[in-house]
Amino acid sequence: MIKIFQITDCHLDKKPNEKDIALKYLLSYIDNECVENKVVFLTGDIANCSERLAYERVAEYIGKHSNIKSCYAVAGNHDDVKIMKSCFYGTKIKIANEALIDGVRFLFLDTSQKPLGGTLDLGAGRITKKELYRLKKASRKNEMIIVSHHPLIKVGGKWFHKIGLENEKQIEKIIKRRHMVISGHAHDALSKNEGFIQQFIRLSSSYGFNHESEEIMRTADSGMTTYQIESVGGLPTVVSYEHIRITDSVTAS
Numbered sequence: 001m002i003k004i005f006q007i008t009d010c011h012l013d014k015k016p017n018e019k020d021i022a023l024k025y026l027l028s029y030i031d032n033e034c035v036e037n038k039v040v041f042l043t044g045d046i047a048n049c050s051e052r053l054a055y056e057r058v059a060e061y062i063g064k065h066s067n068i069k070s071c072y073a074v075a076g077n078h079d080d081v082k083i084m085k086s087c088f089y090g091t092k093i094k095i096a097n098e099a100l101i102d103g104v105r106f107l108f109l110d111t112s113q114k115p116l117g118g119t120l121d122l123g124a125g126r127i128t129k130k131e132l133y134r135l136k137k138a139s140r141k142n143e144m145i146i147v148s149h150h151p152l153i154k155v156g157g158k159w160f161h162k163i164g165l166e167n168e169k170q171i172e173k174i175i176k177r178r179h180m181v182i183s184g185h186a187h188d189a190l191s192k193n194e195g196f197i198q199q200f201i202r203l204s205s206s207y208g209f210n211h212e213s214e215e216i217m218r219t220a221d222s223g224m225t226t227y228q229i230e231s232v233g234g235l236p237t238v239v240s241y242e243h244i245r246i247t248d249s250v251t252a253s
């Protein structure tokens with residue numbers, strides 16, 4: 001059984017602030033967990049405006065926690081995957097295509113490319129043809145969990161659809177058979193099962209979004225999610241999950 005700690009949408013700025021405090025709190029929470037295999041997934045929007053200094057700080061914070069066995073990152077719409085690669089080079093944070101962790105296969109999908117058409121808003125994403133091909137090829141093989149920044153199936157209100165994925169239909173076609181997806185971007189604990197797709201979308205470490213609202217509205221709801229995952233008869237299965245919330249007293253300290 002493995003334990004995954006999903007930290008998403010940290011949105012760290014050039015200079016340290018309360019978002020850094022929140023992230024450091026979550027990392028210290030991980031320290032206190034009594035599990036052997038601690039794996040962290042950073043599911044995008046790690047830095048605001050792809051700030052180098054923000055990426056460097058994340059690598060430094062995670063590097064200090066020797067009990068985090070490994071850490072995998074995907075880029076979000078606020079990130080630049082090239083800058084991330086250069087800042088995380090030689091650190092514990094990996095930007096990988098795939099990982100096999102204790103018999104469970106994960107595929108990391110880059111949704112950070114800007115849409116080609118003009119119908120979506122700033123914040124939307126796209127999967128390149130190359131990434132689509134990789135997803136198609138991988139989904140024919142063993143069962144896997146897909147990890148991405150943007151959710152792969154439609155969730156949330158209209159405003160959130162405008163910052164979704166441009167080629168979502170193509171993706172759905174590929175993953176419709178049966179797949180589990182772990183994403184960020186929504187800044188809320190939204191989950192949705194559609195057909196055979198089980199989509200987990202999680203809390204941001206920086207701030208929340210109210211998906212009941214007609215337009216973008218921030219909330220104070222933030223934190224991270226932990227998952228207990230194991231391979232049951234070759235199928236990756238989320239045995240349980242838990243939201244770890246950040247309270248005001250954490251960031252006020």
Ligand SMILES: [Fe+2]
Nearest residue numbers: 045076077185
């Ligand atoms: Fe995002």
